[in-house]
Amino acid sequence: MAFESYVLVCGGTACCSGGADNIVEAFASELAAAGLKDKVQVVKTGCLGFCEQGPIVKILPQGTFYVQVKAEDVKEIVAEHLVKGRVVQRLCYDPEQAKKLVAEANIPFYQKQYRIVLRNCGVIDPEKIDDYIARDGYKAIEKVLFEMTPEQVVDEILKSGLRGRGGAGFPTGMKWKFAMMQPKGQKYMVCNADEGDPGAYMDRSTLEGDPHSILEAMIIAGYAIGASKGFIYIRAEYPLAIRRLEVAIEQATELGLLGKDILGSGFDFEIELRFGAGAFVCGEETALLQSIEGNRGMPKPRPPFPAVKGLWGRPTVINNVETLANIPVIINKGADWFNKIGTATTKGTKVFALTGKVNNSGLIEVPMGTTLREIIFDVGGGIRGGHQFKAAQTGGPSGGIIPPQFLDTPIDYESLAKIGSIMGSGGLIVMDETDCVVDIAKFYLDFTVDESCGKCAPCRIGGRKLLNYLNKITDGRGTEDDIVQMQNISDAMCKASLCGLGQTASNPVKSTLRYFMDEYMEHIRDKKCRSGKCSKLISYTIDPAKCKGCTACARKCPAGAISGAVKTPHVIDQSKCIKCGACEATCKFGAISHG
Amino acid sequence: MSGKVETMTPELKAFIEEWKTKPGNLIMVLHRVQQTYGYIPREIAIETAELLDVPLAKIYGVVTFYNFFRLQKAGKYNVQVCLGTACYLRGGDDIIKEFEKELGVGVNTTTPDGLFSVEAVRCLGCCGLAPVAVVNGEVHGKLETKNVAGIIDQYRKLG
Ligand SMILES: Cc1cc2nc3c(=O)[nH]c(=O)nc-3n(C[C@H](O)[C@H](O)[C@H](O)COP(=O)(O)O)c2cc1C
Ligand code: SF4
Ligand code: SF4
Ligand code: FES
Ligand code: FES
Numbered sequence A: 001m002a003f004e005s006y007v008l009v010c011g012g013t014a015c016c017s018g019g020a021d022n023i024v025e026a027f028a029s030e031l032a033a034a035g036l037k038d039k040v041q042v043v044k045t046g047c048l049g050f051c052e053q054g055p056i057v058k059i060l061p062q063g064t065f066y067v068q069v070k071a072e073d074v075k076e077i078v079a080e081h082l083v084k085g086r087v088v089q090r091l092c093y094d095p096e097q098a099k100k101l102v103a104e105a106n107i108p109f110y111q112k113q114y115r116i117v118l119r120n121c122g123v124i125d126p127e128k129i130d131d132y133i134a135r136d137g138y139k140a141i142e143k144v145l146f147e148m149t150p151e152q153v154v155d156e157i158l159k160s161g162l163r164g165r166g167g168a169g170f171p172t173g174m175k176w177k178f179a180m181m182q183p184k185g186q187k188y189m190v191c192n193a194d195e196g197d198p199g200a201y202m203d204r205s206t207l208e209g210d211p212h213s214i215l216e217a218m219i220i221a222g223y224a225i226g227a228s229k230g231f232i233y234i235r236a237e238y239p240l241a242i243r244r245l246e247v248a249i250e251q252a253t254e255l256g257l258l259g260k261d262i263l264g265s266g267f268d269f270e271i272e273l274r275f276g277a278g279a280f281v282c283g284e285e286t287a288l289l290q291s292i293e294g295n296r297g298m299p300k301p302r303p304p305f306p307a308v309k310g311l312w313g314r315p316t317v318i319n320n321v322e323t324l325a326n327i328p329v330i331i332n333k334g335a336d337w338f339n340k341i342g343t344a345t346t347k348g349t350k351v352f353a354l355t356g357k358v359n360n361s362g363l364i365e366v367p368m369g370t371t372l373r374e375i376i377f378d379v380g381g382g383i384r385g386g387h388q389f390k391a392a393q394t395g396g397p398s399g400g401i402i403p404p405q406f407l408d409t410p411i412d413y414e415s416l417a418k419i420g421s422i423m424g425s426g427g428l429i430v431m432d433e434t435d436c437v438v439d440i441a442k443f444y445l446d447f448t449v450d451e452s453c454g455k456c457a458p459c460r461i462g463g464r465k466l467l468n469y470l471n472k473i474t475d476g477r478g479t480e481d482d483i484v485q486m487q488n489i490s491d492a493m494c495k496a497s498l499c500g501l502g503q504t505a506s507n508p509v510k511s512t513l514r515y516f517m518d519e520y521m522e523h524i525r526d527k528k529c530r531s532g533k534c535s536k537l538i539s540y541t542i543d544p545a546k547c548k549g550c551t552a553c554a555r556k557c558p559a560g561a562i563s564g565a566v567k568t569p570h571v572i573d574q575s576k577c578i579k580c581g582a583c584e585a586t587c588k589f590g591a592i593s594h595g
Numbered sequence B: 001m002s003g004k005v006e007t008m009t010p011e012l013k014a015f016i017e018e019w020k021t022k023p024g025n026l027i028m029v030l031h032r033v034q035q036t037y038g039y040i041p042r043e044i045a046i047e048t049a050e051l052l053d054v055p056l057a058k059i060y061g062v063v064t065f066y067n068f069f070r071l072q073k074a075g076k077y078n079v080q081v082c083l084g085t086a087c088y089l090r091g092g093d094d095i096i097k098e099f100e101k102e103l104g105v106g107v108n109t110t111t112p113d114g115l116f117s118v119e120a121v122r123c124l125g126c127c128g129l130a131p132v133a134v135v136n137g138e139v140h141g142k143l144e145t146k147n148v149a150g151i152i153d154q155y156r157k158l159g
Helices: A013-017 A020-033 A071-084 A129-134 A139-147 A150-160 A172-181 A202-209 A211-225 A239-254 A285-292 A321-333 A372-379 A413-418 A437-451 A457-474 A480-496 A500-504 A507-515 A517-526 A552-556 A582-586 B010-019 B026-037 B042-052 B056-065 B085-089 B092-103 B145-158
Strands: A005-010 A040-045 A057-060 A064-066 A188-193 A229-234 A270-275 A316-320 A349-356 A362-367 A389-394 A400-402 A427-432 A540-542 A592-594 B077-082 B116-121 B133-135 B138-140
Touching: A005 A020, A013 A020, A013 B138, A020 A040, A020 A071, A057 A071, A064 A071, A129 A211, A129 A239, A139 A211, A139 A321, A150 A172, A150 A211, A150 A321, A172 A211, A172 A316, A188 A211, A188 A285, A188 A321, A202 A211, A202 A239, A202 A321, A202 A349, A211 A229, A211 A239, A211 A316, A211 A321, A229 A239, A229 A285, A239 A270, A270 B026, A285 A316, A316 A321, A349 A372, A349 B085, A362 A372, A372 A389, A389 A437, A400 A437, A400 A507, A427 B085, A437 A457, A437 A500, A437 A507, A437 A517, A437 B085, A457 A480, A457 A500, A457 A517, A480 A500, A480 A507, A480 A517, A507 A517, A540 A582, A552 A582, A582 A592, B010 B026, B010 B042, B026 B042, B026 B056, B042 B056, B077 B092, B085 B092, B092 B116, B092 B145, B133 B145
Parallel strands: A005 A040, A188 A229, A188 A316, A229 A270, A349 A427, B077 B116
Antiparallel strands: A005 A057, A057 A064, A349 A362, A389 A400, A389 A427, A540 A592, B077 B133, B133 B138
C-alpha cells in the first residue's frame, strides 16, 4: 500500500539527543488522532547531515524541511501541514530572517551536495532491510554473484578509479587485485570503522544511517578477493552504530544474503563485529589487525602488506567505511558512470564532517574538485557570528592547516598534498580569527603524543619534544631557535617513524610554521597572542583615566592581584594575576582591558 | 566501592565460554567484563585469565594499552566531556573545567560519594552539537559553562 505522505524523523545521534524518539511517538499518536494513520508513514531515518539545526523532520513528497523541531510542535505539523496542506513557516530553516525556505532543495546547505555515499542516509529506516532493498539494495550482489567473475569485479573497481577514503587514497581495485592474486585459502575482508580523527563522524553516520550498504560492499569484496569471512572493526564509543550493524547482520542472514551459499550461488560469507577500545593508532591497518587478534595495537613494518600477510598471517583487505559505501553503486551504475565524477586523479565524491566556526556545521558530501570556498561559504553558510575566516584544517591530527589564499583550490588528494595538507578521512575544521594557530598545533600534538603507541623512538620522543616547544611558545618562553629545532624534529619524524601516525604527526606544526610564521614570531618576540587564546600571554590592565576606584574588581579577583584605595585608580599586580578575566567582566566603567 | 570483591556472574561466564575458542577473543571478552562491572576488577581479570588460558600479564598489557578500559570503578554517573577538535574549538576545555569546579574533582577521579566521575574523551561523533558532554550515554550538546551546574543537579536529584 502506498502512503500519501511520509514523515522522515532524523534518528541520528545528534537528533536523538534532541528528543527524536519523543517526536516519533508524538507523530504516531497525533496521526492516529487525526485519522491519518493509513495515509502517512513515519520513518525514523539516519542522519540528514544538518545536525546543527536538529532535530530535523522532513515531509515527503513536498520535501518540506523542518528544523529544531520539538515534540510539542508535532500537533501543529499534523494539523496544518498534513491535514490542511499548509507549511508551518515558523519551523522552516531561516538563515537570514528573510525569505522562508520551504523545501530541502532550496537550502544552500544541500544545493552543492551530491550524494553517493550518503544516498540512503536520512531517506530509509536503517533498521528495515526492506527499505534498503527498495532502493536497489543488494541488487549489486545478485549482479556480482551471478553475472561477474571475481576478475571482472576487480576490473570494474579499478576502472572506476575509486581510491581509499580512509586517508591515504590508495586505489581500491589495486588492493583487491593483490589479495585476489594470492593463492586460494583462508582470506579476510576487514572494514575499518575505527574513525579515529577527533572531530569527524562521517563513518559513524553512514553506519547508523545505511548499515546494509557496508554489508553488501563487504560481500562483494569478499567474493572478489576470495574471502569467506569479514570483520567490521568498530569503535566501542559508537553504540548506536553497533546496534544497527547487529540488526542489519541479523536481517541479512535471515534473507540468505549472508552465511552459507548466498542466494544459492555457492558463495559463503559471514561478518563478525570486533570492537575497538579507544586507541587512535588502531585505525592504522597493521595495528588494527593486531587488535582484532586480541593484542595491544602496535603497528608493524610494511612490507609484508596485509593483502599478502594480514590477519593471522592470511591475505587481508582493509577498507574504510566510506570507500565501501561507494562499491554497490559502482557495480550498479558502472565504472564509467563513477569515473566521470570528480577530478583527473580523484573520482567520485567526498563526505566531510564540517565543524568549527561555520554557520551550518554538519555532514556533507560533495563531488571531488569542489573548492573549499564552496564548501565553507556556500554549503557551510560562512563563518559564524560575522567573524573572519582564518584557516581550515583537513586530515585531523595527520593533516595540515590551509590559509585563506587556497580557498579556491579544487580539492583532491594531490591538490591538498601540494598545499601541505591531506585529504584525510573527512574532518574539515573551520577556524576564525579568535583561534590561535599555535594553540591548534599544540592541540593536535597533544593528541598524537597521547596516542603514540611508543614502539618507535622518532614518534615517541620527537612528538614529546615538539609538544614541549609548543608549550614553551604559548607560555611566552619561546625563542627563535625553537623554531629551527621544531623544523628539524618534524623532518626527522616524517622520515624515521614506523607508521603513519608518527610520519604525519608533525604536519599540523609544519603547515602552521609554513603559513603562519608571523604568529609564531609574535608569540616569541612580542609575547603576544593576537587571538587572545594563549591565556598566559594576555595581560590585564586598568586604565587609570577610566577607573573610578569602585573596588568591585578587587573584590572579585580570586588571586588578590588588584590593589588600590577606594575612589583612587586601582592597579593589577601582574605577578599575582592568573588571567581569569573576572575583573574585566566586573568593571562597570570599561576601565579594564586585556591584550 | 573500592573494597568490594566482585564475583563472576553466570552470564559473563557463559559469554567467556562461548568466545573461548574464537581467535582474537580477548578484547571482546574484556568489553563484556567492563560492561558488567563498569571497570575491569582484578579478581575478575584473574579468573578470566584462567578461563581463557592466557597469562594475566597479557590481560593487563591489553587493558593498559587501550584507553577505553578502566581499572577503577567510575562514578554512578560518568561525565564524558568531549575534547575532540570540534568541541575544543567551541570551548570544550572550559566545559570540563566547569565540571571539575562544580564537582570538586579532577579528570579521571570520582567524587567521594561515588556519584560522579569526570573523563575527557576525544570526539563522541556528535560534533555538530559541539561542545558536547555525555553522561551515562545521554548526550548533552551545545553546552555553555552556565548549563553545567544544572546538568549535575539533574542527575544528583536522581540519586
Ligand atoms: C594513525 C592512523 C590512523 C588511521 N585511522 C584510520 C581510521 O580511523 N579509519 C580508516 O578508515 N583509516 C584509518 N587509517 C588508514 C588505514 O591505515 C588504512 O589505510 C585504511 O583503513 C585503508 O582503507 P582505504 O584504502 O579504504 O582507505 C589510519 C592510518 C593511520 C596511520
Ligand atoms: S610512529 Fe608512533 S604510533 Fe607509529 S609505531 Fe612508531 S611510536 Fe607507534
Ligand atoms: S584577570 Fe583575574 S586574576 Fe587577573 S587581576 Fe583580573 S580578576 Fe585578578
Ligand atoms: S543526527 Fe540528525 S541531522 Fe545529523
Ligand atoms: S569533537 Fe566533540 S563530538 Fe566530535
